[in-house]
Amino acid sequence: MLTCIGLRKDYVTERGAVAAVAGIDLEVAAGRFAAIIGRSGSGKSSLMAMIGGLSRPSAGQVTVDGTDIWGLSENDLAAFRNRRIGYVFQFASLLPTLRLVDNVALPALLGRSRDGTDAYGRAAELLAQMGLGDHLDAYPSEVSAGEQRRAVIARALINDPAMILADEPTSDLDEQTEIEIMDELLAVNRERGTTLVLVTHNLALAEQAEQIVHIAGGGIVA
Amino acid sequence: MAADRRGLGWLLASLALQNLGRRRARSFLLIAAVAVASGVVFTGATLMRSIDRSMEIGFTRMGADMMVAPEGALTNITAALLTVEPTDLVLDADLFAKAGIASVRRAAPQKIARVEHSGIGSHHESADLIGFDPALDFTIRPWLVEKLNRDLQPGDVILGAGRDAPLGSQLLIFGKPHIVYGRLGRTGVGTHERGVFMTFQTFDGLAAAMGGHAGHGGNGSLAVLQPGKVSGFLVELAPGAPPLQARFAILSSLKGIKVVTGDTTMSGIRQGLAALLDGILALTVLMFASMALMVSVLFSAIVTERRAELGLLKSIGARRSQIVGMMVIEAVIATGVGGALGVVLGFLAMRLYERSLVYYLENMGVPFAWLATPQVVAFALGAIALSSIIGALGALTPAWRASRRDPYDLVRGES
Numbered sequence: 235m236l237t238c239i240g241l242r243k244d245y246v247t248e249r250g251a252v253a254a255v256a257g258i259d260l261e262v263a264a265g266r267f268a269a270i271i272g273r274s275g276s277g278k279s280s281l282m283a284m285i286g287g288l289s290r291p292s293a294g295q296v297t298v299d300g301t302d303i304w305g306l307s308e309n310d311l312a313a314f315r316n317r318r319i320g321y322v323f324q325f326a327s328l329l330p331t332l333r334l335v336d337n338v339a340l341p342a343l344l345g346r347s348r349d350g351t352d353a354y355g356r357a358a359e360l361l362a363q364m365g366l367g368d369h370l371d372a373y374p375s376e377v378s379a380g381e382q383r384r385a386v387i388a389r390a391l392i393n394d395p396a397m398i399l400a401d402e403p404t405s406d407l408d409e410q411t412e413i414e415i416m417d418e419l420l421a422v423n424r425e426r427g428t429t430l431v432l433v434t435h436n437l438a439l440a441e442q443a444e445q446i447v448h449i450a451g452g453g454i455v456a
Numbered sequence: 457m458a459a460d461r462r463g464l465g466w467l468l469a470s471l472a473l474q475n476l477g478r479r480r481a482r483s484f485l486l487i488a489a490v491a492v493a494s495g496v497v498f499t500g501a502t503l504m505r506s507i508d509r510s511m512e513i514g515f516t517r518m519g520a521d522m523m524v525a526p527e528g529a530l531t532n533i534t535a536a537l538l539t540v541e542p543t544d545l546v547l548d549a550d551l552f553a554k555a556g557i558a559s560v561r562r563a564a565p566q567k568i569a570r571v572e573h574s575g576i577g578s579h580h581e582s583a584d585l586i587g588f589d590p591a592l593d594f595t596i597r598p599w600l601v602e603k604l605n606r607d608l609q610p611g612d613v614i615l616g617a618g619r620d621a622p623l624g625s626q627l628l629i630f631g632k633p634h635i636v637y638g639r640l641g642r643t644g645v646g647t648h649e650r651g652v653f654m655t656f657q658t659f660d661g662l663a664a665a666m667g668g669h670a671g672h673g674g675n676g677s678l679a680v681l682q683p684g685k686v687s688g689f690l691v692e693l694a695p696g697a698p699p700l701q702a703r704f705a706i707l708s709s710l711k712g713i714k715v716v717t718g719d720t721t722m723s724g725i726r727q728g729l730a731a732l733l734d735g736i737l738a739l740t741v742l743m744f745a746s747m748a749l750m751v752s753v754l755f756s757a758i759v760t761e762r763r764a765e766l767g768l769l770k771s772i773g774a775r776r777s778q779i780v781g782m783m784v785i786e787a788v789i790a791t792g793v794g795g796a797l798g799v800v801l802g803f804l805a806m807r808l809y810e811r812s813l814v815y816y817l818e819n820m821g822v823p824f825a826w827l828a829t830p831q832v833v834a835f836a837l838g839a840i841a842l843s844s845i846i847g848a849l850g851a852l853t854p855a856w857r858a859s860r861r862d863p864y865d866l867v868r869g870e871s
Contacts, residue, residue, distance in 0.1 A: 280864075283864035286771075288770075288862060288863040288864035288867070289862045289864035289865065290862055308776060309775055312770070312773050312774065312775045313773065315771060315773045315863075316772065316773020317773070329765065329768070331471060331475075331478075332467060332470070332471070336467055340464075340772065341773050343467065344464065344774050344775075344778060345773045350463055350464075354462075389772070
């Protein structure tokens with residue numbers, strides 16, 4: 235269960251403080267697929283960053299399965315990000331100088347959740363499930379944008395997280411690849427029971443969600 | 457489907473290494489700058505120690521800058537001030553210790569007694585027995601050409617070049633057995649060549665026997681046998697102290713003395729080289745300070761450039777220590793390679809020194825003693841280690857600051 239209470243994010247600019255997220259209350263039940271939609275600059279990415287432990291809120295609370303994540307110590311928060319959350323960013327987020335299999339195994343190695351043999355075995359398995367079994371040793375620049383995104387999903391799953399946060403994961407992909415990537419994410423949600431929170435401005439994608447949160451001006455409008 | 461398994465350390469190190477490879481020009485400049493600093497440190501340290509050592513065994517062989525003797529004592533003009541002269545006048549042994557003259561680096565007290573029937577040489581041959589303080593001496597032991605493989609002890613004697621006895625053999629002086637600890641090289645200075653040298657303790661042990669055997673033309677009353685009295689001092693000036701001013705300072709501070717000045721040219725060279733060593737040391741410290749600043753500035757830029765990568769690593773669970781560790785590894789690799797390259801450059805630079813400065817010194821009769829190989833290797837490893845440590849310290853602050861940032865700010869590239 236994800237719960238946000240009075241969540242607020244202010245950015246300080248030369249003209250004073252600007253509220254990107256202005257006091258949001260939100261609940262997403264475990265295992266659900268929730269879509270956060272809104273126009274550019276509406277605050278949806280800032281909201282997701284706070285939910286995922288990536289950006290400290292100016293005020294408010296984020297609770298995941300009863301844990302107040304912003305009350306955790308620095309190391310515990312790192313462990314939370316490592317074990318409980320899988321991120322799929324809107325940009326190509328693979329480390330270009332590491333092979334796909336290294337990129338996928340990296341979170342397991344960083345968090346020491348698996349030993350080296352187990353981490354690489356699991357990484358190879360996940361890449362194979364994503365149709366990348368023949369590209370384990372390939373570098374990100376040697377595969378297509380869609381394949382890169384599938385590798386990112388594999389990386390997000392390496393530690394069996396409770397929640398996948400996907401921030402406009404298909405915004406730079408063609409229509410066919412977008413459908414394939416969404417199918418992968420939906421499969422993760424349905425087959426593994428992993429909570430999926432998707433940020434998008436694509437209403438067609440959002441309509442597949444069980445819960446739609448419409449953001450505008452930093453607040454929930456629907 | 458199997459892929460090579462790689463450990464976390466390897467992955468983080470390879471990220472660091474590949475980042476260096478990505479910006480080759482910048483990495484090259486960083487390595488080159490560190491190489492110059494490391495080379496200067498390695499060369500400077502090796503040369504400083506070598507010159508220092510050479511000065512110890514070379515310049516000190518040229519004797520003291522000045523000799524301080526009792527006023528009224530007759531002194532011979534010699535080419536080098538290596539020993540005091542026999543005289544029936546004495547000075548207090550703590551004369552310089554009490555005066556504290558700034559232009560004097562050290563003053564080595566000596567006692568000298570010219571005696572007959574001592575058992576040394578032929579029956580009527582007079583011998584100069586010279587007592588010295590090993591802690592302050594700088595004119596006797598540099599001339600040792602052979603010695604026993606241990607420290608000088610009470611009961612040991614060192615023979616001037618004009619006397620012959622096997623090392624370790626027993627020498628009876630006034631019937632008392634002494635061990636021949638070492639022999640001095642030829643100096644051309646009579647007293648030094650004929651002398652039998654020993655510690656004050658050994659000298660004092662012979663005082664009773666010497667009392668009745670004072671030689672002609674020497675210190676007949678043997679006032680020097682009194683405790684706390686010495687025949688004179690050999691003086692080395694402090695680096696940069698002008699001999700003339702030092703002479704006036706000594707004369708105005710100490711009463712009942714005369715100052716015999718040695719070869720001022722050699723004093724000037726000795727002082728000049730001492731100042732040069734200080735200069736090299738200051739340059740070395742400055743080089744490393746500027747290197748630390750440069751590495752820090754450079755790694756601030758590298759961190760700024762790699763914000764997205766660091767943000768991504770934090771997003772997937774990297775701890776602050778892992779982020780800092782990765783950046784520090786990168787700095788250590790770059791500065792370590794630079795340090796090693798600097799050591800190679802240092803070796804080449806020292807070959808040039810060998811053909812210039814060393815040649816110049818040896819022409820002046822100052823033997824140049826290079827450090828032993830293990831010491832040079834230790835300095836080389838030290839320069840590499842120091843470069844790596846400075847690199848790590850330089851990268852630490854920007855890496856630490858970056859590790860404190862929220863991953864989202866880093867990913868978005870916010871400064």
